[in-house]
Amino acid sequence: MIKNKFFLTGLFLVIAIVLYYSFFDGSATTSVGGLADVVNPETYRQQLEEKRTKKDQFFLSDAESPLLDKKGFTSLAYFAPDPAYRVVARLEPFADKTQKLVVRMSDGKEEVYEKFAHAVFRLQDETCRLLIVKVDNTYSILFRDATSGKTTYGGGRYLELDEAALTDNQVILDFNTAYNPYCAYNPGYSCPLPPAENSLPVAVEAGEKYTSHD
Structure with missing residues (x-):
């Protein structure tokens, strides 16, 4: 005893x-169900800043850069890194795995993507729901929010998801990595536009902002 x-x-x-x-x-720390996500704010900020610096270097010097004029370019514009915009979402897969989505492109054309699942999560005390689409082996979320057309690109932004992280019907959505499509910087590109259902009611002040670099 x-x-x-x-x-x-x-x-x-x-x-x-x-x-x-x-x-x-x-x-x-954020969690849903059995998935917990813990990040150290300072380490997280440093990692994001390193990735952003590499992207700036790509835009400035790479032959594949979408910029039409690199002379006045110094860097892309971003919101400050904020772990609050890194959220754990519940996945709601489609029972019918053959569902498709006709996506309108910025040049008026259309493409067909696979519907993978809906991601359901809480952000700013709002329940949010976004459609995840798949094209080839890439899983993406095309979305707009209350900042679209104001501090961010009016045509919406993208999130790319790691296939390996789409397990146990949960996934981490990191809006700090949200980025603009190439057509935001060069109208010669044809970019998919977010479906109507992927318009968030909240202002996602995270990720890439929009400043014209024409």
């Missing part, structure tokens, strides 16, 4: 320590 008492006391102490560091180590 005494041994059990000491064991339980030690167990409660260990749990208390774990909970303390979970709440006070500066990390941000």
Whole structure:
């Protein structure tokens, strides 16, 4: 009996320590069901900044850059990294795996994508729902929000998802990685436009902003 008492006391102490560091180590945590996402804000910010710097270098010097005029280009515009826009979403796959979506393109043409699932999540105290589409081996979300046409590109932005992360009917949506299509910088590109259902009621102040670089 005494041994059990000491064991339980030690167990409660260990749990208390774990909970303390979970709440006070500066990390941000979001979870849905059994999937938890923990990030350290400073490390997360540094990683995002590194990726953004590499993209700026690509836009400035790569032959595949969509920019028509690179002379005045210094960098793309972004919202500050914010872990609050990295959310865990519940996936609602389609029972019928053959469902298709006709997507209108920026040049008036149309393409057909596969409907993969809906992602359901909470953002700014709102329940949000976005359609995930698949083309070839790429899983994407094409969306608009309350910033579209104001601080972000009016034609919408994109999120790309890692196929390996689409497990257990849950996925992490990181809106800090939301980016503009190439047609935002060069009208010569044909880009898919978000379906009507993918218009969020909230302002997603994360990811890439829009500044003309013509």
